[in-house]
Amino acid sequence: ETLRLLTWSGYAPDAIVKKFEAENPGITVEVTLSNNEEMIAKLRATGGAGFDLAQPSHDRIFAVESEYGVYKPMDWSKIDQSHIAPKLIEAVKANDTVEGKVYAFPHQWGTSGLMADMTKAPGARSWSDLCDAKYAGRTSMRLRRTILLGTAFGMGKDPFAAYADLAGYKALMNEVADRLIACKKNVKTYWTGGDDLAALMLSGEVVLSEAWDSTAFKLYGQNRDIRYVPPKTGALTWVDTFAIPAKGQADEAAYKWINFVLRADNVPAMSASTGAIAAVKNGIDLLPADKRDAVQAAFTEEDLGNMKFFANIPPGIEEIEGEVLDRIQAAN
Amino acid sequence: MTGAAPRDARRLTLILLFMPFALWMLLLILLPHLGVAFLSLREKTGPRQYGFGFGNYWKFFSEPIYWTLLLRTAATSLLVTALTLVAAFPVAWYIAKIAAGRSKAALFLLCLLPLWVSDLVRAFGWVVLLRETGLLSRALQGLGLVSGPVEFLYNDAAVVLGLVYTVILFMVVPLVSTLDGMDDSLIEAARNLGGTRLTVFRRVVLPYAMPGVVSGSILVFMLTAGSYLTPALLGGKNAMWFTEAIYQQFVTRYNWEMGSTFGILLLAFTSGIVWLALRLTGQTLAGTMGRA
Amino acid sequence: MRRAPWPILAFRLYLGLFALFLAAPLVAACLFAFNDSLFPALPWRGFTLDWFFGTAEPKLGLFHDRRLMASFATSGAIGVAVALLSTATGLCTAFLFERFAFPLKRLLYVLMIVPLVVPGIILGLSILVLASGTASAIEALTGGEVSALRPGSTLVVLGQVSFLATVSTLILGARLKKFDPALEEAALDLGAGRGRVLRTVTLPFLRPAILASLITCFLVSFENFTTTLMLVGADPPLPIAMYDRMAKAGSTPVLNAVSLVLVAGCGLLALVSILVQREPGAARALRPNRHRTVGSPS
Amino acid sequence: MHDLECRNLTKRFDGFTAVRDVSFTVPAGSFFSILGPSGCGKTTLMRMIAGFEAPSAGDIRLKGASVLALPPNRRNVKMVFQHLALFPMMNVGENVAYGLRCRKLPKAEIARRVAAILERVGLPDFAGRSVAQLSGGQKQRVAIARCMVLEPDVLLLDEPLGALDLKLRERMKVELKLLQHQFRTTFVYITHDQSEALTMSDQVAVMNEGRFEQVGSPRELYHAPASAFVAGFVGESNRWSGRVVAAGADGLEVETSAGVVLRGLPAGGGRMPAPGAPVAVFVRPAAIALARPSAEALAPLPNRLAGTVESVLFDGAASRVLVRVANGALVESALPATGPAAEIGIGEPIELGWPSAETRCFAEAA
């Protein structure tokens, strides 16, 4: 039996896979690296076939499931929930219930914010600092929806509140686009993956960037000057979940995998690999020591209280964002 | 041949040989393209609700981002084609006309080798060379030509360079094969009759090599316009390639309808350019590509 | 021809630069496979073979990296399938166009060439669209799932065959054009039946071209990216796996190690293919002319 | 006994008749040539015999039995192709063995026969050579050996010397004839080169526009051509058009369109043309005697013309002079190697003369 994982880079480290296979003889794990958009695209193309377990973020399930029906409802009874952080369970339940059935289970969580080289960009605290001329040619961001939302927050707006009104959201996004287009000359390059960003920061080619906290925490281990900076307006928080594709053929193995990776003895290794925090009650404490230091160096209690969960994306929103992103990319 | 039976046998052979071709064309080329064309006419009106019309096309033409992107892609591809032609001609000439014997065979072989190496490796090689922390930047610093690290990557020039690199051999090969077919005595006759080197090139060599030039250019143009990796890996923040837009529509926007529309438009536009080029040079597709 | 040596020198110089241009990225890509660093970039941190033979993260060597090795195998299997299918189709089609007359032949010939100039991404997506459409329709009608029609190796093979069959047809057709039909008639005349003629005369004549076609298709399939990108399923072939690494996990010198293996392997196969192709008669492109003196150094 | 017989053979390609109603027989062991200009249907005729084309009408018989119903690989007629069609992927031995293998002979037998035939064509020890290593003449012999090893009733040869260069061709002409002599097999040889046909053959058929014009021995064709076409095609000739002025017991008097009056004999076996009838007149250059004016050597000849030397085409024993005669026509005459006319120069006046037996007059369609 094979368990075909469709997941993020780092979410299935070889050591864990080997251990899992050792514990469950007869199951081999096959990993396809992906990201949120590709997961959806792949599952859409296959009609939910071809993979047995996917790991989309919590905000990317509802619309996709309603539109394409690519997932199966989760059987929570097969998952040991006792040690999972209740806050995250609630968040997932709230976001990923379609017609009364829950389609996801939390795995890791993290935030998006800023990453700065403290020696060269010590004062950056806001999304809008990315476009500050002080750092011209030395900043980076990922040209995806996070930066749109971040920039909106940076402009003092609340994009999640605007979700309800498509026209209003569109207007907001157009403002954001203008901002980001004007900002382009400030940006060295748009990064596309964690290691891409890591290379840029480590080599000093970039000093301030929009970042996943996990990437920042990793770098902190290598260079204490590189820190994660939660923006004043609140770090954008995501929960990477487990979801079972509609035509998955190894559900049992999938549940085994879910239980396995959330088991206390595996959480530290997993978190060490992903750089994110496991959805267990004492997630931060189970981080490896250096990561824990990094988290503590980055977050104050206040920051932790000020986290902004990504809101569920209603249909139509992503199209608006897509067009805006196109416009930014194409602009000169 | 003799009698009626062999003629029937011949018919049967014809039909048997036609089957794979028909299946290939029908299942892998015609129907899929029809499918895409069909999909491009489908408009999403709501979740799991679709209508038909030219809405996607309308959206393309009314949104300057998209059509400027297409124009930009085509224009850059033409530039790449022209540069490739200019860069490849002397090489092809040397291989076909100057090098002799073993050095000729060896040169041709040497030229062909990179053709077989994956695009990805080649683009990756350029990344390693050109990035700010790469070899070129470091070498220039070492030579004292620049003071700090220089970024050669992530700009249009890098994309053009990378594209020329990926496609140049597709230009060299047809050029070598046409030039090789040219009798040296044509050039000698042209010189003998009083032509200067330039005249000979313009009046004799170039017209003779035209089928090779055209087939190489078509191949290079289409490959360039359809390439994905090189612009994606070497391109800068402004430079999207039209294929990336198609990929995005399919993959990050889950908008197959728009992606199909883009696909059809790319195909139509580039084919139009190729058709125009064929018309202008008086060549035919079968006549040029068939011999490449 | 008597001419001043400078044009020749200029040619040589240009050729040298061209060779440098051709080689530079490949050499660079291969070189960094030996850099004892986590990034395929300068500075040079010393020589290592870890990126080939390392057994543990973070320097997990290519030969111990399950996923890369699996994608090597996937690519190989796909390559073999594509080579066989394309060459078989190409063989039939080459015979069809070189030996038979039928209505609309010219038009169909152009149609046969078209896949060569259709952008790879469009070939991929069109097949994806048709296959998914068909699969969904079948599912809607019968409730059955045809997994072959979903992204995966089958579709990848079909997608690559869609244009490689053209390449194969052109390679085989070119050789078939050089075939003197009198050879077949001679064999018939000497008492051979049709099947025997095909087996003993025609196919042996085509053998170098068949080999060349197999190798070419295999290599192109092995390195194909754009068409495959749209069709790939859970087991990615090598270029896709490498790209995923690059784009989603960041590049490490293990990719340089893969590059090195690819460059060496492709080089070897390409060499074989070229040697095979220029075996008998087909050496026109490589044969020196007799009065080859235009511009030879004097 | 006839080895090969064709009866009223006709071949039509949609609308175009390539071979028209051709009948002939080839006696066993003879060397039979078919001579004709390019496109006259020679190859088509041969391909029908070999079985690659089906006749539109008529019959083909080998050793007395019709072979029309047999496919090419079952007819005991072997063929040497114009470009020889040796199999490039086999060596000499395999080429020669090919037909024997098709007959499924035992290996040892095949080896024995191949060695024997290669010996006979003068290529012992060549079995292992690749075809590409052979010279033109050696290839020729391999092609013949490949057919002869099958002991065919008839060997067809379609311009096998066409691709060779001049010198080799001269040599192969003689060699081919000797080979045929040695094998005693019936050869049917196609060529458009009259010198080849005349030199090698026992019988020659002259073909024109799908029809046989004349079948006869080389000497017959040369000395007694049956039609104007044969007279023009076989050997060199001066040719004029003219009209009969008078016809008598001692021959014809013809006035050419240029106004010269010639005395000749009717040829081609038809009726004696009546006065006024159009005729084509042929005179061989070798039959024309030359003399300096005033010399009386030509006095007894009935045809005499005076002119000046326009051009001397010196070619050893085959030298020619072109003489521009009084009324502007050019007459070609052989230049004798010795005698008073041998040293003649351009622009000199000269006299020509020839007997009326050498002036062949063929009636022409009006």
Next chain:
Amino acid sequence: MHDLECRNLTKRFDGFTAVRDVSFTVPAGSFFSILGPSGCGKTTLMRMIAGFEAPSAGDIRLKGASVLALPPNRRNVKMVFQHLALFPMMNVGENVAYGLRCRKLPKAEIARRVAAILERVGLPDFAGRSVAQLSGGQKQRVAIARCMVLEPDVLLLDEPLGALDLKLRERMKVELKLLQHQFRTTFVYITHDQSEALTMSDQVAVMNEGRFEQVGSPRELYHAPASAFVAGFVGESNRWSGRVVAAGADGLEVETSAGVVLRGLPAGGGRMPAPGAPVAVFVRPAAIALARPSAEALAPLPNRLAGTVESVLFDGAASRVLVRVANGALVESALPATGPAAEIGIGEPIELGWPSAETRCFAEAA
């Protein structure tokens, strides 16, 4: 006045000497041929004259001035290539106009001259035709017109008839000579076909292994060859090797290696060979008289052999017999068209005879 003069011309290709110390002059308006076997250096010599190869030593002068320093496009020597090298992408008119355009003449002038030259070579109204639509002979004429329109001092022709078929070749031989006559331009013509060289030329140079063996008029070469090579290469010959038995005032007595004693004259201008010296003996088939045995016709001839007819190669006026003489050698002799020997058949006994003046003996290196 000499149009072309070569002085001590030598060409070495790394290590190999293709042309050795060749000197000659070509008078204005003459037809000069260079005749030699394949690979003897003819093309190399011509390419040096045209400027495509630089001589290793020696000088080339056109109308008295050295042209060594001029590039090919500035020498007033035009060249007709073996395969003609007509430009396939231009029509006939454009081909002919090419050189004039290079000279930047005005359009009207070009059109006028092109029309005039096409008229002269007998192809008026052909200007618009594509090259592919021409027959072999027409292409030939276009290639010549393309050069002649530039009024060159010298026209070089490198085996221009090599690619044509036999009949056309015969015709073009005559036509080329007439064209040269008409243009009065100096032609330098390369060929390995002795019949072409003899027929057309005023002077012929026989070339062998990079050297000129003899330069002379066709008759000189044929009747007085200066070396064994020339005797063997020009015209047909029987050739034997032998040793001088006796040398006297009336000629030599030579015993061939087969043991036949022949009487001949020393040739080639060297010293009279001493008894015992090796010689090569040449006798032309045309010089040999045939007679039935017992006929006394051959009695006065000093050389007489008896033999049987091995083969009759009938070819009209050029017929030959192969006679196997007593000691096994084959002698080729011309077959007379008339006379008692004309009807001789295979296997018949026959006698051969020829004068000692026709038995040319060349001293050979021991």
